[in-house]
Amino acid sequence: MGNRLDILRWEVDRLIMDKREDGCRDFFVHLYGVSNFCVLLALKRGLDPELAATCGMLHDIYQITDGVLEQHGVKGAEKARLLLKAMKQYSDKEIDIITTAISRHSKKRKIHDGAYDELLKDADVLSHCLYDPDYPVFEKEVIRYNNLLRELGCTPAG
Numbered sequence: 001m002g003n004r005l006d007i008l009r010w011e012v013d014r015l016i017m018d019k020r021e022d023g024c025r026d027f028f029v030h031l032y033g034v035s036n037f038c039v040l041l042a043l044k045r046g047l048d049p050e051l052a053a054t055c056g057m058l059h060d061i062y063q064i065t066d067g068v069l070e071q072h073g074v075k076g077a078e079k080a081r082l083l084l085k086a087m088k089q090y091s092d093k094e095i096d097i098i099t100t101a102i103s104r105h106s107k108k109r110k111i112h113d114g115a116y117d118e119l120l121k122d123a124d125v126l127s128h129c130l131y132d133p134d135y136p137v138f139e140k141e142v143i144r145y146n147n148l149l150r151e152l153g154c155t156p157a158g
Contacts, residue, residue: 004089005050005057011083012057015065027064030127031057037123044151047115051094055101055120058083077103108140122148129157
């Protein structure tokens with residue numbers, strides 16, 4: 001069937017199609033966008049691109065499957081842990097890295113010590129901000145977004 005990231009993507013796609021009759025497009029676009037931004041940032045920061053992509057694919061899994069935004073990072077980390085363990089493709093250490101990043105990704109104003117924690121938050125912000133460049137940046141994401149633009153060699157937003 002392919003590598004473990006392909007297997008994971010099929011699982012996430014199936015979850016979206018099974019649980020979300022409305023708004024599937026938005027979830028697909030966001031998850032794959034965040035996953036791709038995770039890879040870009042991982043390459044730039046010397047992190048594992050596949051592990052980063054996995055974080056991005058699973059970061060909103062609770063919101064997708066349960067339709068709840070509140071505490072979706074923490075609850076999503078547990079859902080992701082169950083999915084990754086069931087796949088039997090990821091080590092316990094990798095699962096811990098992925099689920100910790102997922103549990104912390106909503107705390108955009110806080111800086112965590114985990115490289116993947118920050119990478120996932122940054123990729124999520126890029127996805128939010130670049131999906132529609134005419135839409136104003138969320139106030140809680142402005143500083144992080146401008147720092148990312150500088151990191152990527154772009155002019156910060158006005």
